[in-house]
Amino acid sequence: MKLIVLLFVLYSSVLFAQVNIDECKKCHGEKFEKIAYGVSEIVKNMSKLEIEKALLAYKSGKRDKYGMGLIMKLRTRFYKVNKLKEIAKKIGR
Numbered sequence: 717m718k719l720i721v722l723l724f725v726l727y728s729s730v731l732f733a734q735v736n737i738d739e740c741k742k743c744h745g746e747k748f749e750k751i752a753y754g755v756s757e758i759v760k761n762m763s764k765l766e767i768e769k770a771l772l773a774y775k776s777g778k779r780d781k782y783g784m785g786l787i788m789k790l791r792t793r794f795y796k797v798n799k800l801k802e803i804a805k806k807i808g809r
């Protein structure tokens with residue numbers, strides 16, 4: 717029983733560590749309530765799907781809405797597609 721609990725704790729902390737959105741907050745605000753660099757949408761007002769689409773497009777270099785897409789491309793390329801979807805679910809409304 718103890719082992720199962722321990723494994724679960726380990727597993728969830730790994731999951732947690734992988735979705736590290738602290739970095740995003742520097743630009744998008746603690747609750748994603750800021751307009752990053754004075755251009756972006758307020759991310760917390762975007763839907764989960766919108767965010768997911770935006771992040772995947774940044775990752776593949778297809779999105780550059782305000783001429784700062786490169787900033788997001790450099791961030792999103794380190795995340796796997798599944799992680800980006802997870803992040804979108806976490807921060808979208």
Ligand code: HEC
Nearest residue numbers: 739740743752753756757767770780781782783784785791
């Ligand atoms: C260095 C600052 C910075 C960091 C860090 C950053 N972003 Fe951004 N983000 C921006 C800028 C600037 C834009 C607008 C890019 C453009 O021109 O399309 C943007 C755009 C976005 C958009 C689309 C908003 C729109 O207006 O369509 C989403 C969603 C987003 N970021 C989420 C994230 C997430 C999630 C992270 C963390 C993995 C992150 N950002 C990290 C600066 C940042």
